[in-house]
Amino acid sequence: MMHDFTLRVAGESGEGVITVGETVARIAAREGLQLVTFRTFPAEIKGGACMMQLRLSDQKISYHGEKVDCLVALNQAALDENFPDLKEQGVLLCEAECDVIEDGLSATVYKVPFERIAVREIGSRISKNIVVLGVLAELLAIPKPRVEEFLAEKFAKKSEAILDHNMQALEKGICFARENFSKREGFGFPPGKPERHLLMTGNEAIALGSAAAGVKCFFGYPITPASEIMEWLAVHLPRMGGKVLQTEDEISAICAVAGASWAGEKAMTATSGPGVSLMSEALGLLSIAEIPAVIVDSQRGGPSTGLPTKTEQSDLMLAIHGSHGDAPRVVIAPTSVSECITMMGAAFYFAEKYQMPVIVLVDQALSARVETVKPGIVEEIPKSSRLRAQAPAEGNFARYKLANSPVSPAAIPGTDGCEHMVTGMEHDEFGNFACDDETHTAMTVKRFRKLEEIEHDPLTQNLCQSIGEGRADIGVVTWGSSAGPVEEAIAEARRLGISVRGLVPKILNPLPHAQMKKFFSEVNRVIVPELNFTGQLASQLRATYRVPTISLTKIKGVPLEPSEIVAKIIEATDGLQQRSARRYGRAR
Amino acid sequence: MYKILFNRHIGLNPHSLMLPEPVQDIAEYGAIPTTGLTSGHQGCAGCGMVSGTNQVLRALKLTGKHVVASIGTGCNEVITTQNTSCWGDASVDHNNFPNTGATLSGNIAALKALEMAGLASADAFVNLGMAGDGGTYDIGLQALLAWIARGENGLYVCLNNQAYMNTGVQGSGATPFGTNTSTTPFGKIVHGNQRTPQYLPDLALAAGARYVATACPVHHRDLMIKVQKAAAIEGPCVIEIYSVCPEGWKSETDVFHEITQLALETRAWILYEAERDHKNNMVLFTLNYAPKKHRPVSEYLQMQERFSGMRELAEMVEKTQEIIEARWSFWNPVLAANQTHGEERVHDA
Numbered sequence: 001m002m003h004d005f006t007l008r009v010a011g012e013s014g015e016g017v018i019t020v021g022e023t024v025a026r027i028a029a030r031e032g033l034q035l036v037t038f039r040t041f042p043a044e045i046k047g048g049a050c051m052m053q054l055r056l057s058d059q060k061i062s063y064h065g066e067k068v069d070c071l072v073a074l075n076q077a078a079l080d081e082n083f084p085d086l087k088e089q090g091v092l093l094c095e096a097e098c099d100v101i102e103d104g105l106s107a108t109v110y111k112v113p114f115e116r117i118a119v120r121e122i123g124s125r126i127s128k129n130i131v132v133l134g135v136l137a138e139l140l141a142i143p144k145p146r147v148e149e150f151l152a153e154k155f156a157k158k159s160e161a162i163l164d165h166n167m168q169a170l171e172k173g174i175c176f177a178r179e180n181f182s183k184r185e186g187f188g189f190p191p192g193k194p195e196r197h198l199l200m201t202g203n204e205a206i207a208l209g210s211a212a213a214g215v216k217c218f219f220g221y222p223i224t225p226a227s228e229i230m231e232w233l234a235v236h237l238p239r240m241g242g243k244v245l246q247t248e249d250e251i252s253a254i255c256a257v258a259g260a261s262w263a264g265e266k267a268m269t270a271t272s273g274p275g276v277s278l279m280s281e282a283l284g285l286l287s288i289a290e291i292p293a294v295i296v297d298s299q300r301g302g303p304s305t306g307l308p309t310k311t312e313q314s315d316l317m318l319a320i321h322g323s324h325g326d327a328p329r330v331v332i333a334p335t336s337v338s339e340c341i342t343m344m345g346a347a348f349y350f351a352e353k354y355q356m357p358v359i360v361l362v363d364q365a366l367s368a369r370v371e372t373v374k375p376g377i378v379e380e381i382p383k384s385s386r387l388r389a390q391a392p393a394e395g396n397f398a399r400y401k402l403a404n405s406p407v408s409p410a411a412i413p414g415t416d417g418c419e420h421m422v423t424g425m426e427h428d429e430f431g432n433f434a435c436d437d438e439t440h441t442a443m444t445v446k447r448f449r450k451l452e453e454i455e456h457d458p459l460t461q462n463l464c465q466s467i468g469e470g471r472a473d474i475g476v477v478t479w480g481s482s483a484g485p486v487e488e489a490i491a492e493a494r495r496l497g498i499s500v501r502g503l504v505p506k507i508l509n510p511l512p513h514a515q516m517k518k519f520f521s522e523v524n525r526v527i528v529p530e531l532n533f534t535g536q537l538a539s540q541l542r543a544t545y546r547v548p549t550i551s552l553t554k555i556k557g558v559p560l561e562p563s564e565i566v567a568k569i570i571e572a573t574d575g576l577q578q579r580s581a582r583r584y585g586r587a588r
Numbered sequence: 589m590y591k592i593l594f595n596r597h598i599g600l601n602p603h604s605l606m607l608p609e610p611v612q613d614i615a616e617y618g619a620i621p622t623t624g625l626t627s628g629h630q631g632c633a634g635c636g637m638v639s640g641t642n643q644v645l646r647a648l649k650l651t652g653k654h655v656v657a658s659i660g661t662g663c664n665e666v667i668t669t670q671n672t673s674c675w676g677d678a679s680v681d682h683n684n685f686p687n688t689g690a691t692l693s694g695n696i697a698a699l700k701a702l703e704m705a706g707l708a709s710a711d712a713f714v715n716l717g718m719a720g721d722g723g724t725y726d727i728g729l730q731a732l733l734a735w736i737a738r739g740e741n742g743l744y745v746c747l748n749n750q751a752y753m754n755t756g757v758q759g760s761g762a763t764p765f766g767t768n769t770s771t772t773p774f775g776k777i778v779h780g781n782q783r784t785p786q787y788l789p790d791l792a793l794a795a796g797a798r799y800v801a802t803a804c805p806v807h808h809r810d811l812m813i814k815v816q817k818a819a820a821i822e823g824p825c826v827i828e829i830y831s832v833c834p835e836g837w838k839s840e841t842d843v844f845h846e847i848t849q850l851a852l853e854t855r856a857w858i859l860y861e862a863e864r865d866h867k868n869n870m871v872l873f874t875l876n877y878a879p880k881k882h883r884p885v886s887e888y889l890q891m892q893e894r895f896s897g898m899r900e901l902a903e904m905v906e907k908t909q910e911i912i913e914a915r916w917s918f919w920n921p922v923l924a925a926n927q928t929h930g931e932e933r934v935h936d937a
Contacts, residue, residue, distance in 0.1 A: 046632040046835060
């Protein structure tokens with residue numbers, strides 16, 4: 001029995017590629033398997049190449065897999081594009097009319113007339129994807145009743161005729177495979193009563209995590225790849241006593257967040273890089289006015305409209321530094337769908353406790369990725385609350401009181417005795433405009449001291465994942481969705497006998513300094529893989545820790561692959577060996 | 589404020605207060621040489637926007653001027669920028685989402701500077717701006733109204749498909765009441781979009797536009813007359829084009845004409861134009877299409893699944909009908925005049 005299997009379905013958008021992938025994913029999740037998926041989107045509204053890849057395993061996995069065990073190609077273009085990623089001993093299922101050069105090919109090739117079966121035998125071209133599903137069910141030994149059960153639920157609201165059509169298509173697919181295939185992949189589902197997993201995308205997880213963290217007001221503006229967060233909340237938040245408002249642009253969205261938050265509710269927005277660019281001025285306002293706010297940035301290829309449907313991690317500098325003046329904010333970056341849930345709790349925790357903006361950096365790949373999540377995960381979300389002010393016994397309420405703690409008690413507007421003014425101008429303790437050097441210095445120090453406190457917050461200590469312990473030749477530091485491939489690459493490099501370990505800071509501003517410094521003192525060379533051109537985390541590390549780094553950057557619109565990282569690790573090791581060899585030579 | 593005058597004549601109107609000659613009325617738009625958007629675009633089957641843009645470009649061809657197009661992010665930008673041949677011999681600048689209006693101002697400033705340097709004649713160019721309803725009613729509204737207020741030459745075309753379609757059908761400021769979109773879902777508590785849309789011609793006139801019009805590609809003669817007028821009239825002109833979207837309206841791809849005709853006959857979409865006479869502080873309104881029989885809006889709601897929830901609720905259908913009647917009542921004077929005075933024009937240029 002094979003318990004780590006990667007499947008890719010490729011075709012044209014609208015052909016049902018995603019339905020096939022999602023069906024296999026949902027059945028697998030019900031059977032207790034872990035899975036991570038990856039899918040591409042065409043920039044076109046309809047049509048254009050798309051694919052969905054699923055990796056299924058009975059172990060914890062954090063990456064969608066590099067080479068695939070089984071490739072389903074629904075047309076020639078999909079075959080040509082994806083064939084190089086098929087494993088040597090893999091199985092190719094393709095539309096019968098596709099040209100495949102089989103000479104010298106070690107993969108098993110099955111040409112299946114998917115379209116002909118759908119059109120001639122079922123009488124409906126759109127059933128093609130269900131025929132594909134039938135063929136796959138037989139090949140992968142997915143028990144037929146489980147697929148039928150799923151289809152019955154999926155088409156429950158449709159007419160019986162539609163369900164019947166689909167059941168027939170499934171049967172035809174299974175029969176074709178039974179009669180024509182000699183090989184079976186033998187991917188069996190684990191026996192016994194499985195623990196069912198939840199299955200959701202990163203965007204759904206962000207929305208769910210926010211709701212569980214107690215968000216009451218969401219303001220947003222449509223933008224790929226973040227729109228699903230608003231769409232999920234538009235459906236569910238009203239039932240939880242919350243409000244979702246679509247504004248006319250991102251500037252309004254974040255300013256509405258500022259208003260709602262000042263009025264005392266947990267408020268957030270979600271957008272992509274172009275939206276954060278527009279929000280930059282307001283980030284400064286939230287910072288100087290000390291208003292809690294959560295901003296999700298699902299990064300895509302930039303700059304400007306850039307690559308709207310492709311992934312990139314190129315907004316790190318924007319997240320940390322975007323906005324004029326010295327405007328501190330917290331930046332955190334989950335690495336998996338499960339963390340998208342828990343770290344939305346962390347975002348509200350930091351925002352409310354320290355009264356400042358918190359940016360959550362994810363990317364298109366993580367937003368769209370479907371992953372298994374254990375039930376009950378919302379229980380792990382940290383609780384958050386704002387320090388509430390009491391009306392002063394005498395005198396005016398000092399909203400920005402300079403005291404030992406940089407966090408001043410806040411009051412809901414309209415609280416008797418706590419009347420106050422918040423402002424984007426530099427201000428004194430009471431909110432009065434003051435541009436003298438002493439006030440500006442004291443207030444700037446106050447705002448930046450929050451970052452120091454956050455660095456020592458107990459929650460921050462959990463926001464840094466170490467892969468391996470102790471001294472190592474090579475250290476790999478990465479962030480966000482690149483953590484999955486890095487984890488796999490480190491495991492592979494260790495199998496090759498290389499001394500390597502990794503560190504994934506999930507809070508990027510402030511960085512978890514103690515853990516970072518310890519790590520740098522224990523490794524000889526630092527590789528920083530990330531999905532941008534300039535090596536944004538690497539330059540941040542060089543500036544902060546004066547540590548030399550080797551950047552591994554990629555801007556191809558797709559996630560890093562473990563093999564690329566392993567190659568870089570080997571390259572760096574060679575350098576080390578040569579250096580020690582030279583040293584050895586000189587000593588002799 | 590301005591005085592409102594009505595043109596008694598209902599129908600095609602190639603005349604203008606500002607132009608000495610009527611513009612051309614082209615019965616067969618295919619007779620004009622191809623200028624783009626005939627092939628190579630990525631539009632969905634049944635998209636009204638492709639047809640609309642094609643007609644705009646053909647009508648501008650009649651002006652003999654070079655088209656400088658500034659296009660805002662949106663469906664039209666996505667489907668026409670993967671292949672430069674889409675725009676024929678026009679020069680195209682895809683700018684950001686919020687600033688189509690601002691780019692029009694930039695173009696004018698540059699053309700004027702070139703003219704002063706003796707390098708070009710501003711008259712040789714049509715300054716064309718194009719954006720969707722999201723880029724016009726929402727994020728681009730500030731730039732658009734500011735451009736109109738500056739009184740600069742140009743033609744702004746809004747391709748209105750009544751939601752953000754290329755990002756997955758999210759509601760916009762132009763989304764009709766009761767529509768089911770991904771951000772205004774039709775549910776048990778909230779029944780789709782609760783807002784009534786704004787009207788672009790109203791906003792543009794208030795900001796000082798010289799000429800505003802609504803159009804639809806099914807009535808191509810009307811559309812192309814309006815585009816020629818807008819290109820010829822001095823000052824900011826705005827045309828809003830009804831753009832059928834099978835993907836977002838959840839309609840069949842082959843009922844483009846039927847949906848448009850129903851929109852006109854139920855008066856969910858009104859074809860009209862308005863010209864401003866600054867000297868006399870008046871605006872002349874012309875109704876370009878008045879259906880003989882007013883069909884109930886429920887018929888319009890039938891062909892589009894985006895209305896599948898609200899059309900089952902009598903009070904929502906009723907409110908939609910009320911919105912239509914209220915807007916249509918604006919035309920009462922000209923409708924009354926036509927009953928008594930036939931086809932005679934109230935105001936003659």
